[in-house]
Amino acid sequence: MKPTLLLIDDEERILRSLAMLFRGQYALIATTDPGVALRAVTEQRVHVVVSDQRMPLMxxxxxxxxxxxxxxxxxxxxxxxxxxxxxxxxxVNEGEIFRFVNKPWDAEDLRHTVRQAAEIAESLFAAGPAAPPQPETGQAVAPVDHAAEAILVLDDDAEIYKTVQDIVGTSQPVLWARTLDEALAAFEREAVGVVVSELALGGQSVTGLLKMLKAEHPEIVTIVLTPFADVSVFIGLINQGQVYRLLPKPLRRGAFSMSLASALRHHRLLRTAPALRAAHAVERIRAPEESSVASRVMGFLTRMRRAGAAS
Structure with a gap:
């Protein structure tokens, strides 16, 4: 059976264009009505949903x-x-989307993205029912099996590190890195489950590091804290880094506490259910300045794997 693709856009013209792009490859549901879309995902197995953002009803x-x-x-x-x-x-924070695609879209890129998403969805449905998403609460998350994963803070600001320490208490080790070298050393010392990161350390961008980590270790969950509001950077973090949350600075402690607890739960789910990691597949890194950092990180991770195999 063909995978089911649901398309929703309030403009009939765009909806027809999208449907033509995928006709014959999928069981198509095309609608301008969010209510119809929500009934469809409730009543039947829908593998991929492609939705417009600006719609009058929702x-x-x-x-x-x-x-x-x-x-x-x-x-x-x-x-x-x-x-x-x-x-x-x-x-990111509400829909936990797989990809963010700008109009006008590139037809071949969009076909590839939907095809990849459909393959992932088929594997997820085959793995069995998913637990419903848990509401976010600020409740501390206790360590499991005496092997608490570390939280790594990548930020020049000591207050962020202290805030994370204060929130988790003794339930998780909290590491702090202020340079890329310190960050790589932390990964070598500890098993890291959650990364809380600014977008730059000591004036050097760490987006390449965050993206490569997700590509190589999809079980690591990243929260980005930043006052920086470059939309293109954020889109890259979604599509190439599958960042879990984007939170603004100055930090709001309540929202951050809930996101941190949720990130720890999500990491544990990904660690114990490897089949779910497929949903966090990322696009390749495209920016040249990020590729150089990514190559360095990749070399580091390769050395770690070899050292682990040798031991």
Whole structure:
């Protein structure tokens, strides 16, 4: 049977164009009505949902949040002609989307993205029912099996490190790195489950590090804290880094505590259920300045693997 692809856009013209792009390859559901879309994912197996962001009845990010709650295995793609910061952040924090695609889309890239998403969804559905997404709470997460994973803070600001320490108490080790070298050394010393990171350390971008980590270790969950509001950087972190949360600075402790607890739970789920890691497949890194950092990180991770195999 063909995988099911649900397309939703309030403009009939765009909906027809999308449907033509995928006709014959999928069992298609095309609608302008968010209610129809939500009934579809509730009543049948829908592998991929491609939603526009700007719709009069419901924002795409809000729709995909509800899709996630009703059908966690359905892969979610947000399509928009407006690179709005609010939409990008909401698509991560609320919808936990697979990809953010700008209009006008590249037909071959979009076909590839949907095909990859459908293959992932098929493997997830085959693995069995998913637990419904858990509501975020600020409750501390206790260590499991006496092997608490470390939280690594990548930030020049000591207050962020102290805040994380204060939130988790003794339940998790908290590491702090202020340079890329310190970050790599921390990964060598400890098993890291969650990374809390700014986008730069000592004036050097760490986005290449965050993206390569997700590509090589999808069980590591990343929270980005930054006042920086470059939408293109955030889109790259979604598509190439599958960042778990984007939170603004100055930090709001309540929201951060909930996100940190949720990230630890999500890491443990990915660690104990490897089949779910497929949903965090990432695009290749494209920016040359990030590729150089990624190559360095890749060399480091390769040496770690060899050392582990030798021991």
């Amino acid at each position: 924002r795409g990010a809000d729709l995909l949040k509800q899709v996630r709650a009703r059908s966690p295995h359905s892969m979610r793609i947000l399509l928009t002609g407006y690179s709005e910061l609010e939409a990008v952040v909401a698509s």
